Amino acid sequence: MGLQIDNLTAGYAGQAVVNNLTFTVSTGQIVALIGLNGAGKSTTLKQVIGLRQPQAGRLSLDGHDLEKEPAAYKAALAYIPEQPVLYDELTLAEHLHLMLAAHGQDDGAHWQRVTSLLTVFRLNGKEHWLPIHFSKGMKQKVMLVAAFSLDTSLLVIDEPFLGLDVLAQKQLITLMKERAKEGTAVLLTTHLLQQAAAYVDDFALLEDGQLSFFGKPSELAADRGLSENDLDALFS
Numbered sequence: 700m701g702l703q704i705d706n707l708t709a710g711y712a713g714q715a716v717v718n719n720l721t722f723t724v725s726t727g728q729i730v731a732l733i734g735l736n737g738a739g740k741s742t743t744l745k746q747v748i749g750l751r752q753p754q755a756g757r758l759s760l761d762g763h764d765l766e767k768e769p770a771a772y773k774a775a776l777a778y779i780p781e782q783p784v785l786y787d788e789l790t791l792a793e794h795l796h797l798m799l800a801a802h803g804q805d806d807g808a809h810w811q812r813v814t815s816l817l818t819v820f821r822l823n824g825k826e827h828w829l830p831i832h833f834s835k836g837m838k839q840k841v842m843l844v845a846a847f848s849l850d851t852s853l854l855v856i857d858e859p860f861l862g863l864d865v866l867a868q869k870q871l872i873t874l875m876k877e878r879a880k881e882g883t884a885v886l887l888t889t890h891l892l893q894q895a896a897a898y899v900d901d902f903a904l905l906e907d908g909q910l911s912f913f914g915k916p917s918e919l920a921a922d923r924g925l926s927e928n929d930l931d932a933l934f935s
């Protein structure tokens with residue numbers, strides 16, 4: 700089933716930033732929401748995670764309507780914000796325990812996955828560290844480990860590659876592909892279009908507050924008269 704966005708209009712102080720967005724991120728699909736700075740990508744994600752009330756439209760996740768069943772809807776997703784949000788007084792391990800508890804997911808059953816993700820992102824052995832000891836990229840990795848430790852039907856990731864080294868970027872792409880194969884729907888935003896073309900199923904392009912294109916990377920290239928290897932030229 701996955702995420703269904705129907706006629707979503709959203710913005711701030713009564714002003715719409717995005718209008719009448721309609722698209723689906725199906726089970727097992729990776730969709731990248733793209734657009735220039737200020738196009739409304741983060742605004743859309745904040746609606747998808749139920750952080751803000753839409754001006755109009757409807758969101759549903761695995762058949763759970765956000766307005767009618769907010770708890771079931773929100774329990775089925777994990778969100779990784781653009782800026783890591785960590786508690787100064789909690790260790791890395793405490794953050795991960797807290798995330799599992801907040802989603803009502805069994806700690807013991809998930810700790811194996813946590814351990815393997817910590818190893819993937821080279822955070823093993825640092826479980827007792829406090830956020831003050833982490834670099835920017837390490838903080839981002841803590842958010843990734845927390846989100847990928849959960850069993851959720853949807854992963855929502857805002858600019859996941861910011862601050863990550865090349866190795867961590869590759870590992871993140873592998874993880875997203877693995878989770879999609881297992882049936883998770885993935886919605887992310889990114890400015891790295893050519894990189895995204897290699898792993899996304901579809902691009903959702905925001906322009907002038909509208910969804911101006913939804914489809915495969917090859918279709919986007921054809922639509923804009925670009926070669927498939929030249930998607931980074933989309934906005935130039």
Ligand SMILES: Nc1ncnc2c1ncn2[C@@H]1O[C@H](COP(=O)(O)OP(=O)(O)OP(=O)(O)O)[C@@H](O)[C@H]1O
Nearest residue numbers: 711712716734735736737738739740741742743888
């Ligand atoms: N909290 C806010 N209050 C008022 N306006 C906002 C707020 N957050 C964003 N905006 C405005 O909404 C528009 C879309 O912003 P948004 O952050 O969604 O863009 P974006 O596509 O994610 O951009 P970027 O690529 O720079 O991250 C911009 O014009 C921005 O100024």
